[in-house]
Amino acid sequence: MDRSNFSDRSTPAAAVGDRTAAGRDASPGRPGHDPSVREVADLARELDVDLSVGLTGAEAARRLAADGPNELRSKPPVPLWRKVLAQFQDPLIYLLLVAVAISVVAWAAEGATGFPVDAVVIAAVVLLNAVLGFVQENKAENAVAALQSMTAATSTVLRDGRRVTVPSAELVRGDVLVLGEGDAVGADARLVRATALKIQEASLTGESEAVTKNPATLEAHAPLGDRLDMVFKGTAVAQGVGTALVTATGMDTEMGAIAEMLDATEEDPSPLQREIAGVSKLLGVTVIVIAVVVMVVTALVNEVSTLSDFVTVLLLGVSLAVAAVPEGLPAILSVVLAIGVQRMARRNAVVKKLHSVETLGSASVIASDKTGTLTKNEMTIERVVTASGEVRLTGVGYRPDGEVLSAGGPLEDEALTREVGMVLGGGSLANDAQLTRRDGEWEIQGDPTEAAFLVAAHKLQGTVDRVRTYERRGEVPFTSERKMMSALVDPEGDGAWALVTKGAPDVLLRRCTRQQVGSDVVPLDDARHARALADVEALSGQAYRTLGVAYRRVEEGTSAERLEDSERDLVYVGVVGIIDPPRPEVADAVEQAHRAGVRVMMITGDHPTTAARIAEDLGIVGAGEARAVTGVELDRLDGGALREVTRDVSVYARVAPQNKLQIVDALQADGHVVAMTGDGVNDAPALKSADIGVAMGVTGTEVTKEASKMILGDDNFATIVAAVRQGRIIFDNIKKFLRYLLSSNMGEVFTVFLGVVLAGVIGLAGASDDAVVVPLLATQILWINLVTDSGPALAMGVDPEIDDVMGRRPRRLSERIIDRHMWTGILSIGLVMGLATLATIDIFLPGGLVEGHDSLEVARTAGFTTLVVAQLFNAFNSRSETTSAFHRLFVNKWLWGAVALAFALQVAVVEVPFLQAAFGTASMDLAHWAVAVAMASSVLWFDELRKLVWRARHRGEVA
Numbered sequence: 001m002d003r004s005n006f007s008d009r010s011t012p013a014a015a016v017g018d019r020t021a022a023g024r025d026a027s028p029g030r031p032g033h034d035p036s037v038r039e040v041a042d043l044a045r046e047l048d049v050d051l052s053v054g055l056t057g058a059e060a061a062r063r064l065a066a067d068g069p070n071e072l073r074s075k076p077p078v079p080l081w082r083k084v085l086a087q088f089q090d091p092l093i094y095l096l097l098v099a100v101a102i103s104v105v106a107w108a109a110e111g112a113t114g115f116p117v118d119a120v121v122i123a124a125v126v127l128l129n130a131v132l133g134f135v136q137e138n139k140a141e142n143a144v145a146a147l148q149s150m151t152a153a154t155s156t157v158l159r160d161g162r163r164v165t166v167p168s169a170e171l172v173r174g175d176v177l178v179l180g181e182g183d184a185v186g187a188d189a190r191l192v193r194a195t196a197l198k199i200q201e202a203s204l205t206g207e208s209e210a211v212t213k214n215p216a217t218l219e220a221h222a223p224l225g226d227r228l229d230m231v232f233k234g235t236a237v238a239q240g241v242g243t244a245l246v247t248a249t250g251m252d253t254e255m256g257a258i259a260e261m262l263d264a265t266e267e268d269p270s271p272l273q274r275e276i277a278g279v280s281k282l283l284g285v286t287v288i289v290i291a292v293v294v295m296v297v298t299a300l301v302n303e304v305s306t307l308s309d310f311v312t313v314l315l316l317g318v319s320l321a322v323a324a325v326p327e328g329l330p331a332i333l334s335v336v337l338a339i340g341v342q343r344m345a346r347r348n349a350v351v352k353k354l355h356s357v358e359t360l361g362s363a364s365v366i367a368s369d370k371t372g373t374l375t376k377n378e379m380t381i382e383r384v385v386t387a388s389g390e391v392r393l394t395g396v397g398y399r400p401d402g403e404v405l406s407a408g409g410p411l412e413d414e415a416l417t418r419e420v421g422m423v424l425g426g427g428s429l430a431n432d433a434q435l436t437r438r439d440g441e442w443e444i445q446g447d448p449t450e451a452a453f454l455v456a457a458h459k460l461q462g463t464v465d466r467v468r469t470y471e472r473r474g475e476v477p478f479t480s481e482r483k484m485m486s487a488l489v490d491p492e493g494d495g496a497w498a499l500v501t502k503g504a505p506d507v508l509l510r511r512c513t514r515q516q517v518g519s520d521v522v523p524l525d526d527a528r529h530a531r532a533l534a535d536v537e538a539l540s541g542q543a544y545r546t547l548g549v550a551y552r553r554v555e556e557g558t559s560a561e562r563l564e565d566s567e568r569d570l571v572y573v574g575v576v577g578i579i580d581p582p583r584p585e586v587a588d589a590v591e592q593a594h595r596a597g598v599r600v601m602m603i604t605g606d607h608p609t610t611a612a613r614i615a616e617d618l619g620i621v622g623a624g625e626a627r628a629v630t631g632v633e634l635d636r637l638d639g640g641a642l643r644e645v646t647r648d649v650s651v652y653a654r655v656a657p658q659n660k661l662q663i664v665d666a667l668q669a670d671g672h673v674v675a676m677t678g679d680g681v682n683d684a685p686a687l688k689s690a691d692i693g694v695a696m697g698v699t700g701t702e703v704t705k706e707a708s709k710m711i712l713g714d715d716n717f718a719t720i721v722a723a724v725r726q727g728r729i730i731f732d733n734i735k736k737f738l739r740y741l742l743s744s745n746m747g748e749v750f751t752v753f754l755g756v757v758l759a760g761v762i763g764l765a766g767a768s769d770d771a772v773v774v775p776l777l778a779t780q781i782l783w784i785n786l787v788t789d790s791g792p793a794l795a796m797g798v799d800p801e802i803d804d805v806m807g808r809r810p811r812r813l814s815e816r817i818i819d820r821h822m823w824t825g826i827l828s829i830g831l832v833m834g835l836a837t838l839a840t841i842d843i844f845l846p847g848g849l850v851e852g853h854d855s856l857e858v859a860r861t862a863g864f865t866t867l868v869v870a871q872l873f874n875a876f877n878s879r880s881e882t883t884s885a886f887h888r889l890f891v892n893k894w895l896w897g898a899v900a901l902a903f904a905l906q907v908a909v910v911e912v913p914f915l916q917a918a919f920g921t922a923s924m925d926l927a928h929w930a931v932a933v934a935m936a937s938s939v940l941w942f943d944e945l946r947k948l949v950w951r952a953r954h955r956g957e958v959a
């Protein structure tokens with residue numbers, strides 16, 4: 001290999017013609033560059049790679065830098081300045097700035113005396129608001145990016161002679177891809193080797209059947225679907241293994257050619273986002289209408305005559321609109337979702353899209369695999385039952401120490417010993433697992449069920465040695481549909497070969513016609529058949545996972561092709577009972593789910609009796625109520641009958657992957673929101689179809705991870721339930737800040753509106769020499785918006801659970817987030833806030849209902865303070881619709897921090913001279929502060945009362 005030669009070229013891309021040639025091989029006129037018609041060796045030479053070693057890490061990095069990441073081009077990132085500018089792109093802000101400009105003009109027209117305080121302060125506040133908004137949006141974006149990197153697809157490649165797993169985005173031309181069942185193909189690549197390799201290409205070609213591939217070079221240019229010596233980015237390995245040489249990455253791939261189409265599919269807003277956008281809009285319009293009314297009424301009541309009066313009214317109205325229109329809601333929503341999602345990720349539940357969180361909280365069914373999710377997947381063979389009797393094996397886990405005991409003590413019976421040896425030996429032959437010892441610890445590679453046979457074989461003397469004399473000549477792999485696997489083996493020095501099969505005993509027995517008894521083979525008559533089935537049932541009834549072993553002799557030299565046809569007329573040897581202990585935390589999680597109105601279903605490939613027994617043990621069904629329906633039974637049902645069945649059966653056994661899809665559809669037709677787990681390639685369609693497809697992070701395939709909405713870092717069922725709970729908590733927190741922001745905004749609206757309408761009653765009218773007397777100044781309103789809104793709202797986003805979220809039924813997806821009850825709360829609290837503020841002003845002003853004797857500035861400052869502090873009290877109200885604010889009052893330090901900060905800022909704006917000048921405030925003495933705080937607290941008492949009444953009315957009801 002001549003590397004120096006390669007490095008002289010301008011870019012690695014030059015290796016296969018020009019940059020686009022490899023990917024655009026279909027283009028007429030360039031058939032010479034189509035890698036499917038070229039010899040692998042040629043391509044390897046051009047791409048300068050040794051197929052048995054792969055690229056070096058350094059070379060791969062160089063090519064990556066030159067060619068760019070292996071990604072389908074998405075839109076270019078938005079530059080920073082645009083993001084900042086976007087914060088100002090709001091008609092209300094334009095309006096405000098226009099109003100400010102007018103006020104500057106007015107100030108100039110009147111001789112430019114003094115300082116245009118309002119103009120400067122408002123501009124500063126708008127700027128600060130924009131900065132806050134920008135920071136929030138950035139935070140949300142970063143969180144999403146972090147999530148994406150967490151769930152990024154990976155590929156296995158040869159680099160420096162070793163297999164390594166790399167993010168698929170880092171694949172480069174010349175990489176040698178190692179493909180296995182369930183892998184997502186990361187780039188377009190020319191096959192080098194393939195064994196029984198089937199690729200699911202539906203995403204690219206629309207062909208739903210998986211295509212069998214082989215590396216034989218095509219003779220002529222062929223359409224995409226017929227290029228059998230190529231694999232393509234975006235497809236998946238349905239079966240088999242292979243290696244392939246990457247010839248195109250990123251936009252040069254066939255997927256890249258249709259990427260313009262993909263580019264167009266932007267993510268739709270979720271129902272929640274849509275609803276919140278709707279609420280924002282509705283409120284926006286309402287507030288603007290009110291602001292206009294306020295302006296008109298103020299102008300009429302006060303008989304506006306001068307330009308400066310006009311400016312005051314204009315600024316008031318526009319500021320009110322800016323402050324009270326909840327335009328920041330979507331950004332806060334994203335931040336809150338993002339924070340929630342990060343928290344879930346830390347607890348092993350990685351949600352791929354922010355808004356899946358909403359769906360999670362609404363899940364009404366969790367349909368879970370059994371093995372590895374509900375159970376530990378630590379398989380140990382404890383029993384072997386054959387024609388001549390039964391043995392027990394001692395020892396736990398993968399350490400191959402233990403004894404084989406028969407009922408009376410040590411195993412002595414010759415026939416039984418022979419049969420047990422054949423079961424364990426046969427199971428070790430039809431086997432792809434490995435048992436190794438490293439640093440004194442025993443480890444397994446491969447399927448734990450298979451490893452259990454290797455471990456058990458060590459426990460029966462002589463078995464392992466005998467197995468070693470066999471050589472593998474072919475195999476029929478295990479699939480969840482077949483539920484069995486076979487190996488074609490050649491015993492040393494024996495004339496004939498054997499096909500050894502292990503699999504689900506009920507399935508296997510259907511293919512057996514004979515039985516091993518000692519060293520004889522006898523016909524498997526009805527009685528023997530029934531007996532064997534009864535043995536299996538007995539083991540299953542004790543929660544054992546069962547696996548049968550059978551074999552048959554075949555001619556020496558039998559072809560490994562079409563071996564499946566030989567899996568008949570088998571000699572049944574016996575069955576093993578494997579314990580797979582339940583995960584200890586699952587029973588609790590099931591109980592929690594039930595309390596939360598979430599049904600738990602077990603969907604397993606295992607035996608019905610085993611499944612039913614474990615479902616009972618875990619509390620998925622009540623004791624003695626277990627009824628398992630099998631995949632075969634499901635296949636016979638039509639849509640209506642299927643729905644009937646899924647309504648009351650929670651245990652499904654011997655299911656094939658397509659049954660999972662049936663079950664999801666039936667449940668969804670019944671209005672359920674379904675979370676479903678899966679690990680194998682064939683589970684992908686069901687995962688996609690479920691509302692929340694859950695992939696296994698440890699044992700799951702790349703394909704299921706891609707098809708899912710959530711990935712479990714620990715494969716644990718309890719993590720799903722924890723995620724549902726988190727989803728509900730996040731949803732509650734969203735309601736909290738909505739309640740908070742909307743009722744606070746309402747408070748501002750009511751204050752200004754009623755203040756203007758009731759100016760005479762309160763004593764505002766005529767309280768100063770100015771023609772126009774408003775309850776709050778424009779700058780004060782903007783200050784409230786700045787100081788009280790974001791901080792507490794964000795702190796509520798991380799609020800711990802206040803209401804018992806798992807004590808209520810799942811929320812229907814069609815339910816509105818802000819229902820009537822919540823609207824009533826928002827409006828009534830807003831009203832109380834407004835009245836308290838105006839009452840405070842009234843108390844201190846001369847000429848109102850309650851006689852006071854302060855200046856307008858002081859009275860207004862007291863009212864302003866009341867409104868701010870009322871909003872801070874309201875922050876605690878908003879944490880629940882029904883639970884007292886005093887419940888778990890101190891658990892959220894962020895909220896207290898935000899409230900304390902806001903209060904400190906309010907003290908500053910009232911007492912610090914230059915802020916007084918800027919915001920038109922005046923110092924208050926302690927009595928004023930006390931009155932303001934006391935008046936403000938009315939929102940707390942009012943809401944406590946409201947909640948009390950609600951609780952009294954709804955006592956004993958399930959939420």
Ligand SMILES: Nc1ncnc2c1ncn2[C@@H]1O[C@H](COP(=O)(O)OP(=O)(O)OP(=O)(O)O)[C@@H](O)[C@H]1O
Nearest residue numbers: 369370371478480483484485502503504604605606
């Ligand atoms: N490696 C294997 N070789 C032969 N038969 C197997 C093997 N693994 C499992 N089986 C048999 O096939 C059945 C179905 O297995 P499958 O992997 O589909 O489901 P499972 O692991 O039992 O449960 P789950 O679907 O909950 O993960 C098992 O009950 C077992 O009898």
